[in-house]
Amino acid sequence: MNFDQIVDRKPTFSFKWQKYQGKDILPMWVADTEFRCAQPILDALTARVEHGVLGYTLPAQYEPAKQAVASWLQKRYDWRVELDWIVWMPGVVPGFNVACKACCEPGDKVMIQVPNYPPLLAAPQLNQLHRVDIPTLEQDGRWMLDFDELEKQAADPKTKLFVLCNPMNPVGTVLSEAELARIADICRRHDVTLCSDEIHCDLILDEQACHLPAGKIEALKDNSITLMAASKTFNIAGLGAAFAIIPDNTLRRRFNQAAMGIVPWVNVLGLYATEAAFTLCDEWYQRQLEYLRENRDYLVEQINQIDGLRVNAPQATFLAWVDASGLGVDNPQAWFEEKGVGPSPGTDFGNKQFVRLNFGCPRDYLHQAIARLTR
Ligand SMILES: Cc1ncc(COP(=O)(O)O)c(C=O)c1O
Numbered sequence: 001m002n003f004d005q006i007v008d009r010k011p012t013f014s015f016k017w018q019k020y021q022g023k024d025i026l027p028m029w030v031a032d033t034e035f036r037c038a039q040p041i042l043d044a045l046t047a048r049v050e051h052g053v054l055g056y057t058l059p060a061q062y063e064p065a066k067q068a069v070a071s072w073l074q075k076r077y078d079w080r081v082e083l084d085w086i087v088w089m090p091g092v093v094p095g096f097n098v099a100c101k102a103c104c105e106p107g108d109k110v111m112i113q114v115p116n117y118p119p120l121l122a123a124p125q126l127n128q129l130h131r132v133d134i135p136t137l138e139q140d141g142r143w144m145l146d147f148d149e150l151e152k153q154a155a156d157p158k159t160k161l162f163v164l165c166n167p168m169n170p171v172g173t174v175l176s177e178a179e180l181a182r183i184a185d186i187c188r189r190h191d192v193t194l195c196s197d198e199i200h201c202d203l204i205l206d207e208q209a210c211h212l213p214a215g216k217i218e219a220l221k222d223n224s225i226t227l228m229a230a231s232k233t234f235n236i237a238g239l240g241a242a243f244a245i246i247p248d249n250t251l252r253r254r255f256n257q258a259a260m261g262i263v264p265w266v267n268v269l270g271l272y273a274t275e276a277a278f279t280l281c282d283e284w285y286q287r288q289l290e291y292l293r294e295n296r297d298y299l300v301e302q303i304n305q306i307d308g309l310r311v312n313a314p315q316a317t318f319l320a321w322v323d324a325s326g327l328g329v330d331n332p333q334a335w336f337e338e339k340g341v342g343p344s345p346g347t348d349f350g351n352k353q354f355v356r357l358n359f360g361c362p363r364d365y366l367h368q369a370i371a372r373l374t375r
Pocket residue numbers: 031090091092093094117165169197199229231237241242
């Protein structure tokens with residue numbers, strides 16, 4: 001459990017490190033961390049591999065992983081879910097694309113907050129649907145949905161689905177109970193289903209904030225699809241395991257129907273890793289949160305001292321949404337890369353004056369990044 005440890009990921013064809021291969025640019029883009037997995041996860045994977053046979057396992061029949069999900073949700077969110085509500089998915093991305101198919105007819109409208117994770121922005125069009133953008137506005141150092149726009153767009157009879165991202169990527173907001181109640185009320189009154197991408201929900205850095213899963217809200221029980229995974233928190237995204245929690249039987253049937261024949265079963269190693277993550281890694285998890293909090297505080301303090309850059313402390317995630325408009329340059333991404341730092345371009349998320357920096361890394365990388373940005 002040493003988050004300062006540098007692990008060379010280049011020989012593994014890591015997506016993050018491939019981009020700047022052969023260039024002196026520190027990659028701080030793709031949302032995985034640089035941390036070695038918790039030992040119990042590695043042990044569970046090793047034991048499963050050493051069994052030697054890696055044939056089919058029907059995820060729904062692998063009770064220990066479902067039990068692990070249920071006990072994690074009970075412990076962390078005081079949310080009691082029935083095992084039948086859990087639908088395994090090989091990723092959260094297939095999850096919200098399946099939700100689009102399950103809840104809409106071609107030509108319908110889907111509301112999406114902007115800026116947002118690029119595959120979320122792309123989902124409506126990939127499913128022959130119209131995307132309706134709900135702006136995210138900055139208020140007192142925190143980004144929040146434009147509720148007036150949400151209310152207005154939800155009232156359109158063509159609008160069938162709201163795909164929310166909470167905690168928000170890239171802006172790092174954790175929605176409060178009151179804000180979620182407002183969303184639930186809007187969805188209910190206008191008969192809009194809520195699909196809530198909560199992949200970052202276990203990474204709450206703001207100790208005053210508290211994550212509330214959408215499906216736990218009584219008003220959304222029969223009208224919501226909550227998408228989660230152990231992948232970001234435990235750095236196992238390459239194993240392709242996520243899950244949807246769908247309390248309502250009819251909606252769950254529609255969701256399963258929409259996935260049929262297209263979405264493969266979850267990788268068996270992903271099931272084992274998720275089970276181990278949710279049952280055996282509490283200490284690693286808490287230590288990582290502390291490490292990420294310190295990373296965030298260091299990065300925010302340093303970035304805000306650089307002329308032309310400004311950032312709010314994200315309440316969650318290991319991602320910082322940096323406003324580079326003060327640099328007065330056309331292409332902030334190019335400015336960062338010239339300095340030797342490789343963030344995600346804000347353009348991909350819907351705002352070209354920003355970049356997104358991933359601080360899920362050993363502190364030494366952050367020191368290097370700041371040294372490069374200030375040289
Ligand atoms: C908001 C959000 N949803 C989904 C994903 C990816 O999900 P998956 O790899 O499980 O498909 C990411 C990864 O960065 C993300 O930030």
